[in-house]
Amino acid sequence: MPIFTACLICVTDFGAVGDDVTDDTAAIQAAMDHAASLPTGGSVLFPTGYYRISAPLIQDSRVFLTSGGGLWDVVIRPTTGFTGSALIKTRGFDTYNAGNYSSVRDDGIPYGYGVWGLALDGMQAVSRCYEGYGKFRYMKITCTDAVDDCFFHACGKDPGIETTPVDGVMRDLWEGVLDIDTARSGRYGVHFMGPHDAHIIRSVNALHSDWHFFIDYDDNRDGGCRIGRVHTYGGSGRGVRFRSSVQGDHVIAENGVLIEGYTETLLNIIQTRNSSSPACVQITGPCDIGMIRANCNMGDVYPAANGVEVSASRVKIGQMRVLGASGGGAGTGLVIASTASDFWVGKADIRAFGAVGGQGLSIDGADNVRINGRISSCKTNASFAPGCDDCHVEFDSYVLTGQQHFSGSPGARSKLLINGFGATTMAKEAVVADTVDTSISQYVSKTLVFPRPLSYTPSPAQVNVVMLPPSAPLAAARPARIVAVSDTEATVEFEVTGAVAGSTQGFELRVAP
Structure with a gap:
């Protein structure tokens, strides 16, 4: 159990019971307010128990909430008739950095807030389990069953709580480490707006109705976020969305990935299967990705899902493996839109889009494209729309009865090699x-x-x-x-x-x- 400050305050000393019946709102809030009043802040300890609250707990900067037990040993739930938008909300960051949104002063005071080991159960009675603003230092938290978002955090401030006049957004604030699990919300699992130098070491998100994991963009600024491992699965919603730039290691999204960062996103590995969207992976912003593995093999549900769609410039992918649906997908393994340019794949393996209309690769008028790899068992292994120019495509191709190596013609400055032969030769097979x-x-x-x-x-x-x-x-x-x-x-x-x-x-x- 980590202790973040020298002062440890126990909620039971202020009258909290944690018996899943008593309304502990006033007792817990009194302990949190006392911690906030101390010169260096304090850690608020929750012994093992189920704590019912009837209104949001307000967590000030410099206050850390700490579990005294293991996973799900400390649970905070709403009472019947709960009023408010979230189980826990934050406030007070501007008080401690004197309204200076360009830098964070450090006078030995641990600015920012934190949570370790709490489980927040919205019981489908509150909009959000956790609603944070400003800067956090460390978050290890589980949030489930929210009407809206399980976990919401913004670099900006909450105008409903903060009183100091501001322009609504905190800028250039380095943040801390996030380790979070979420499940069963009516909208987002994790919704993180305007992160700046935050580090998400692990996040598992399941059974949400919209985006399971959403790194958002705020106030025309893009601070960046580092990710260790993210896993999403289940539910009617979609998987992972990056609208702000991200540097990450491993993303596993059973419901698809959307990359639309305003600045370049850097990812090591993306693994995804199936998607209720048009493609398993959609790329609408510049990015560098080490490896993509997209499996459309749940085609019984979404038979027309494409593997990877690219409509942005400056996209580089080291390796790519895309599988069509069982029995042959009707979509396309890799779609490069006419708006894309400067696109590069070091090694591609695309197969099994053999149903009527299925294609391995489709270049829809893009230019400056470089692709090397293998395409097999597609109705058309590669197609080229008019306007393709400066496209260098070289791949091993294998077709069966009723399939063809390619259709269309790349531009005059393009180079197409199939099984080591040029396009004119392969048309004779x-x-x-x-x-x-x-x-x-x-x-x-x-x-x-x-x-x-x-x-x-x-x-x-x-x-x-x-x-x-x-x-x-x-x-x-x-x-x-x-x-x-x-x-x-x-x-x-x-x-x-x-x-x-x-x-x-x-x-x-x-x-x-």
């Missing part, structure tokens, strides 16, 4: 997969359709056929001859050997220059 009822030795004839008219006559050396599992161990196939050829299709005959008589074998036949 055709593939078909099917099954055949075999005998000991059988000749099979199949027709392949090319995506574009041929400018060459294929030879048997350009034909490849493989048996697909499950197949007999000795089953094999070899091209025999090209029976007929036109400018759009070719009929190929091949021989199957070593198969069990009367069995059904799968095969893939491919003609490529």
Whole structure:
């Protein structure tokens, strides 16, 4: 149990009971006011118990609230008929920094407020569990069941409590460390406005109706926030939203991620699956991201969800792995909008967007794009809208029957390499997969359709056929001859050997220059 100041005040000494029945509002507030009146502030201790309150507890700067037990050993709840917007609200920061919003004086007084180990249960009776303003030093808190936001903090001040005339916003205030869990709110789990040099070491947020974890922007200023690990899941809402710049390590969001920072966001790893929004990851602000793993595999619920959508400039992604929905997604793995430019992916792996309309990569008129990687099993592995210019795209591509390597054409200054070949060469490839009822030795004839008219006559050396599992161990196939050829299709005959008589074998036949 950390003690933040030299003075420790116990709420039971002021008459608090903590029996989940008695209204402890006056007793707890008296202990908190006494701590605030001390020259260096004080820590207010809550012994194990369930404390009922009928109005918000007002926490002054320099006051720290401390649990005397373990997780959920100290719980603060509203009484029936609770009046007010939050279980705990803060005040008084301007009193201790003399209204100077450009710097924080340090005269040995621990400015800011803190909480360690409390659980705030809104019981769907209060708008917010915790409502903080100004500067905090350390927060380890659990907030659940709020009508509006579970945990709200702003660099600005609350005009309903503060009395000193101000412009509404605290500026350039370094803050502290946040370790928070939230669950079941009608809007946000964590809503953090205008953070400045705050450090969120861990946050788990579940079952909220809007954004589970929201780093917001305030007063046209962007202070920045450092994040260790954030995890969101469940509920009808969305996952993680960064509207202010963030430097972070690991974000796990089962409900999607939106990055729209006004200044560059730096993240190490994003893992996300599914989203009620158009994409698992939406990027509308500049950012550098080490790795994105987006899984649209819950496509039974949102079958058209895209993997990653980018509409901002100055976006750099080291590695990206995007999976479509089960059975083949109808969305797009990576969408680069016409408003995006200066976009770079070091290594991409995109697959399984094979339903009608599905695409691996779509570049919708953007310029200065650099992508390297692998795209496979999509209806169209890559598409290029008119206006794409200075786009260098190089990827390994694999397609099945009815799929194509690419559509459209990149601009004149662009470079497209697919399986090491240029776009003109790849337009000459055709593939078909099917099954055949075999005998000991059988000749099979199949027709392949090319995506574009041929400018060459294929030879048997350009034909490849493989048996697909499950197949007999000795089953094999070899091209025999090209029976007929036109400018759009070719009929190929091949021989199957070593198969069990009367069995059904799968095969893939491919003609490529």
